[in-house]
Amino acid sequence: MTTISKVRYSRRSLLKTGGAALAAAALPAPMVWGQETKNITLRQFGTGVSNLNDVANKVKEDLGFTLEMTALDSDSVTQRAATQPDSFDIADIEYWICKKVWPTGNLQAMDVSRIANYDKIVGIFKDGKLTPESEIAQGTAPHTVGFVPEQGATTFADEQTNWMTLIPTIYNADTLGIRPDLIGRPIESWTELLNPEFKGKASILDISSIGIMDMAMVCEAMGEIQYGDKGNMTREEIDKTMAIFTEAKKAGQFRAFWKTFDESVNLMASGEVVIQSMWSPAITAVKSRGIPCVYQPLKEGYRSWGGGIGLSNSLSGMELDAAYEYINWYLSGWVGGYLMRQGYYSAVPETSKEFMSENEWGYWFEGKEATGEITSPTGDVLAQAGETRDGGSFEERMGAVACWNAVMDENQYMVRKWNEFIAA
Amino acid sequence: MSRQLVAWIQAAPMAVVMLAFLVAPIAMIVIVSFWGATEYSIYPAFQFDNYQFLFGSPVTYTVFLNTFKYAAITWAFTLVIGFTVAYFLAFEVRSLKWQIGLFLVCTIPFWTSNIIRMISWIPFLGRNGLANSTLISWGVIDEPLEWLLFSDFSVILAFVHLYTLFMVVPIFNSMMRIDRALIEAAYDNGASAWQTLWHVIVPLCKPGIMIGTIFVTTLVMGDFITVRFMSGSQRANVGRLISNDIGLLQYPSASATAVVLLCTVLIVIALLLRLVDIRKEL
Incomplete structure (x- = not known):
């Protein structure tokens, strides 16, 4: 918790307080208590x-x-x-x-x-x-x-x-991450996650509240289910979604499910999985090992x-x-x-x-070609001059959001169904 | 002070420790298992909802069955391997120095953490891992074997690897206490090596086998992390059900599952103890 010190009238602190008072005169209010905020x-x-x-x-x-x-x-x-x-x-x-x-x-x-x-x-x-x-x-x-x-x-x-x-x-x-070198053809839709072509090479995350949304994106893209609201499904919609994925699981579509960031990176980097739900920094982590990995924009939009x-x-x-x-x-x-x-x-x-530099702003926000190397705040090189960001500009990416992470009214029911899915 | 009082006082520290660290937590779990939960909180109650749901769900039975399956298969493998290793150490290795030396060698993997030993299997068994690339280069297989990793096979492999030593130690201990004269007597009476093994050594090793069995079954039945990592989250056992519930703040439901698991394990151990009276044999 906070502790506000007793003010000690040493020469030093008087000088500091004097300085703070001066600054307070010139600057807006918060600086008045600048001395105490230290503690x-x-x-x-x-x-x-x-x-x-x-x-x-x-x-x-x-x-x-x-x-x-x-x-x-x-x-x-x-x-x-x-x-x-x-x-x-x-x-x-x-x-x-x-x-x-x-x-x-x-x-x-x-x-x-x-x-x-x-x-x-x-x-x-x-x-x-x-x-x-x-x-x-x-x-x-x-x-x-x-x-x-x-x-x-x-x-x-x-x-x-x-x-x-x-x-x-x-x-x-967020969208699906893919290994373009191992897939070798364009990926355009969420349906590809359940494409038998990737049998044993797909993955989805084992965090129920987020995983169910990715599932819904897939089922909707397949035309199997029309959701009233993917973020607030009815029991019937949950059952149908789980049924489709349970069937795929039993048919061996999934290599593994992941729960932590590094698991997703390892699955992708080792080639165990070529298409999976993924988070943006995980893509960066795979790329920084020199392995091609794309955060694939899909026509149905983002989660x-x-x-x-x-x-x-x-x-x-x-x-x-x-x-x-x-x-x-x-x-x-x-x-x-x-x-x-x-x-x-x-x-x-x-x-x-x-x-941000003009190059960084252009690459990250405006979706422009990088004019020089793009580095992360910690100094890893993420892109070379001439490359563009997956998915393009801010407006293109955030403008194509299909649903937000959510908690449903039927959350507890969904969680139980999720447990069944994992145990199936 | 009377002798009885002194005895009570002497026993008190242990009793206090047991009460505080064993009885109290378990009592707490049992109490909470009757509570109710909302999305973000738990509230005191006395209701059977958690148990009702647990016993009403087909998942529970599948998962318990799966847990028993893992325990049984792991037990069989650790027993055979553990017995063989112990036999070699106790009867084939003659000098005590070598016996101790080799026994220490067995424990070397245990100097690293459980999780590290388990996870190191993953790159080895993977699609492009060492096992598959070696087999392909030898021409044994053309396609990488998918079932090596993220399958029941890898889960059981990891279990056997992790827990065999728990079988070796007590069996080795029992074997070292066997009077060598008994074995000689068996040979002198014309018993073959197999007959000696089956009619003399195995019966005398029963307490060791039983202690090893208790270790292995309780460890496997209570595990959740090995199953999660080695099956790539695709298989479930009871421990994973509990850990999922905890993650979702459903403590009462997790407690109910834990209570059922605890009872199951206690029943298994009670049955095992029926077979061999460890106290008498030790």
């Missing part, structure tokens, strides 16, 4: 995706306070957010987890008027539309759980209000996910102010640039632009 520690936890030590270091450098990061898998994240509200100050969770956790009252809504860059946040997180013409995808679309009517409410608001549940931080559009940071209900006073400062800093561009160079998107792309 503030905010405890953040979330999935490994955005819990990066580089971010914590940069926070210390730019804002002065300490950010403690804990990385967990998505099941444990849900668990902790729901059951241990006092163990964190900031929760870095996905929107579908928010849908599950918000009703517990462990998080507090954020005052939109204190978010400096709110107006610049991408429409997906506000009214659900990327451009005024876009259609809203199925599933737990972020804007449907993004607002509450008032502070303390446990149900979500239908439109934008002054109270936001999560500040969007990171999101992406998308988004994460955001929420504030613990127990945050108040100076720590709450620090948390707001952190959020504003998060949206001010540095983190966005860092994440965009890993292949994710930032909630406020235009501020991130300042922290």
Whole structure:
């Protein structure tokens, strides 16, 4: 927890305080308590995706306070957010987890008027539309759980209000990963996952809430099932989907199922699997071993996910102010640039632009040909001059989202069916 | 102080440890197995829903059957291999120095972690792994064998590899205690090598075999990680059901499965102990 130190009147601290006072005169309000923020520690936890030590270091450098990061898998994240509200100050969770956790009252809504860059946040997180013409995808679309009517409410608001549940931080559009060298022909549809041509060489992820969505994309593409809402299936739809995949499993379509990031990388890199559900950084990891791997855009569209940071209900006073400062800093561009160079998107792309080179911005965001080498934030070369990003520009990729990761009303039923599928 | 009181005090530390670390956790699991759960929380209750669902689902029976299958096959292989190794160490190797030396060699793989030993099979058995490329280069097969990895075969292979030593140690221990005069007497009376083995050595090794059996069956029945990794998540045993439930915050349901598993294992052990009275034999 936080400890605010007693002010010691040494010469040094007086000098510092003097400096802070000067700065406070010139700069806006938060700097007034700049001296005390040094002793503030905010405890953040979330999935490994955005819990990066580089971010914590940069926070210390730019804002002065300490950010403690804990990385967990998505099941444990849900668990902790729901059951241990006092163990964190900031929760870095996905929107579908928010849908599950918000009703517990462990998080507090954020005052939109204190978010400096709110107006610049991408429409997906506000009214659900990327451009005024876009259609809203199925599933737990972020804007449907993004607002509450008032502070303390446990149900979500239908439109934008002054109270936001999560500040969007990171999101992406997921699709199938393939080994072009071992397949040797174009792949265009989700149906290819169950194509007998890839018997014993396909894989799907064994995380029920996400796996079921990939399954639904496949079944819909095959024309076998017309879903009312892939993100909220009826029991009948769940049964039909599972039946199709159980049959494929029994016929030996799948080589394995994977649960962790590195398992998916190893399956692909070793050639055990040539087509599978995959996450963007896993593709990067396979590529960095010099093995060709493509994050294949498919005509039916992407399955998308988004994460955001929420504030613990127990945050108040100076720590709450620090948390707001952190959020504003998060949206001010540095983190966005860092994440965009890993292949994710930032909630406020235009501020991130300042922290990326023209080549990087063109490659990652605009889908242009790279004019020079593209490297990850850690220095691995990801693409050479002349290459373009799989799937193209931000608008092309995020504009083609078919559904969002979701929790269904029939979640428990689905989970049981999933267990049957694994045991089949 | 009376002698009885002293005896109680002497036994107390052990009793406290057992209560705190064995009885209390199990009691907790049994209690929670009657609780209810929502998506994100558990609430105290006394209901049989978890058990009702468990016994009402065909998956439970398939998975329990699968667990028994793994346990039985693994037991058979570890017994044959373990017995052979122990026999070699106890009767073929003459000097005590060599016996101890070779016995230590058997334990070398155990200096690394369980998971490492298991995972190292994956690249070996894979489609483009060492086993397949060797067989192809020898001309034994034309196509890589798919069933080597992510199958029942690989699961059982890993189990046998991981747990054979648990068979070797107690059997070796029993064999070392056999009076050599008994074997000589058998030969003198005209018994063949097989007859000696079957009528003299095996009966005298029963306690060792039984202890090994208990080790292997409980380890295999309680496992979840080996099955997950070696089958590429494609097979399930009871441990995986429990771990899935825990992952989804369904603690009461996980506890109910754990209680049923615990009872099953206890019944198996009780049956085994019926066959051999370990206390008497030791």
